Amino acid sequence: MFQPTGQKRLTNVSVIRYKRGRKRFEIACYPSTVLSYRAGHLKDLSEVLQVDEVFENVSKGKVAASGDLRECFGTTDRAKIIRQILERGELQVSERERQYGLRNSLQEIANIIAAKTVSRATQRPIPVGLVYKALQEAHFSVQPTRSVKAQALEAIRLLQQHSELDLERARMRLRVHVPAQHDAKRLQERLVQIETDAAKKAKRGEVGSAAQVAAGASVRGGSDTSASLQMVQVESEEWLTGGALLWTLQIDPGWFRTLEQIVAEETHGSGTVEVISLRVLHEGDHLNDVL
Template sequence: MSRSLLQPIGQKRLTNVAVVRLKKHGLRFEIACYKNKVLSWRSGVEKDLDEVLQSQTVYSNVSKGVLAKSKDLIAAFGTDDQSKICLEIMEKGELQVAGKERDSQLSSQFRDIATIIMEKTINPQTNRPYPISMIERFMHEIHFAVDPNQNSKKQALEVIREIQKHFPIRRCPMRLRLVVPEKSASALQEKLDSWGADIKSKEQSEKQLHIACEIEPGAFRECDSFVRSLSGWVEILSISAHAEGETQVDQQEELDEPRPRLAKATTNSIDQLATEIQRQDLSASTRVIDEGRSTTARAAKNRCSTCDATFEDASLYREHFKSEWHKHNLRRKTRQLHPLSAEECLADMDSGDYKADLGNYSF
């Protein structure tokens, strides 16, 4: 009877776990955790450490089941209290992940970087953003590899500079309103010309000059300092200014027009891709004009009263209710505010956190 209670000889313990490892004083210490719980604990979602740890035991090698020696714990941590040591390892240790998990994380970060690039860049010929599928192809063409230890925004800015060497792409200009004393108008105009700013409007009121313009993000710091030196101020209207209607163009282009496969990253393939981009931009612009005429001719069947917008296609109408545009207007509706267009909604959401993002606009 006693022999039937023994565990199988071939059983491997502590193999299907997440391992957090910390090296200290030349020694390696590990703890066994439940998968997908470590990140939840570090982000503050999970509060109970017992729900994260499989056991409050410190190992020198989890996969082999080798426990850490008490004298090593005292030498490295100054105590042999397993609970306190586990807590320190959880906070400072490195999470060891399997190959598939690592690939999943890299793939997710790759997509995040591509999304940031799409939001911060435009096609200089159409002043509209590229679809994310095209951005990902650019990244593959330049053989970009994700660094999991670096911030996604920092990597995105580096990738933009590299893509600009091979493909027609540039940073989205910032849309600003500059207010300066009327006597400083000529000095400001000279600076705007040197920065290559695109002036949208000029107004004068109470001996002050109001200028709405679009400027490259790299010149923002210099512009802000110069305007302040003239006893004026700068108001950010939009962090990423681009032509209207870019979302519909991108979605329709991805749905209707299949992308040809890219060849290996050679000089010829890059030239072919650049030619393809120009052709697709022309066809997309023509399609937008045709779609606008047909939409005007036919009455829209689907209308969102919250956003005061109409959708001819039922699938786009359903997807609209999941968008940030609709959610933002819902919040405004509860406060009895009028709805915003998609462009105004983007500017309204960006204006809330632009201060935290300004550090990324200096090349």
């Protein structure tokens, strides 16, 4: 079959379109490689491009004229132009591809939520399938341009408000070492005060920070100290020789950075916060750690 000069027909491609003034330029990429390139996972253009060429129209196979390239990009160096289009251009996605991508992203979000949360009543994992169904019923809208991790954290709050799943963030287990007795007592007092203030703000609907979001989390056992620290469950408290304090705690993950900062401030950098496990689960009558 006769094919006019300057035309290269391609099939099964992901197209990136870039406009400069009234001119339109396109490049043809392998499906699913563009986002990997933009995330820095792929650097070799040969792994991204189906053909090392700049097009005026990929679907028609029409190659861009050198004069147009020079006029719009100030060069005819195709590698430089292609990289600019890759980084700044708009990825053209078919409706079928878009729906497939949205379903995959929703599944990823459900996986993250299932890994980060537990049933509030039982402290046990919630099946991914139930989380996925709850997201659909809550009409959670996936945003393709945002990271699934950030969306998962937002989705957790949505499910807590608009779902029958009674879930909460799985707690972290930490070991806190405070070298001096006077620092330990100040630390305890400050934690109690911050917890109290955060709980009051949450009650008034002024929740803003991760620590405040964690306010109101119920205490499950622990020492007497934990009775006043609703966001921190003290599993064990050991006073060492010389007045040092060794705490084993469970906390809401949203409060980790705040706790770390408080320990550093009250001990002038000499205290330590060690993560023992990222996720504490209840299996039967036993506690299991997930690192």
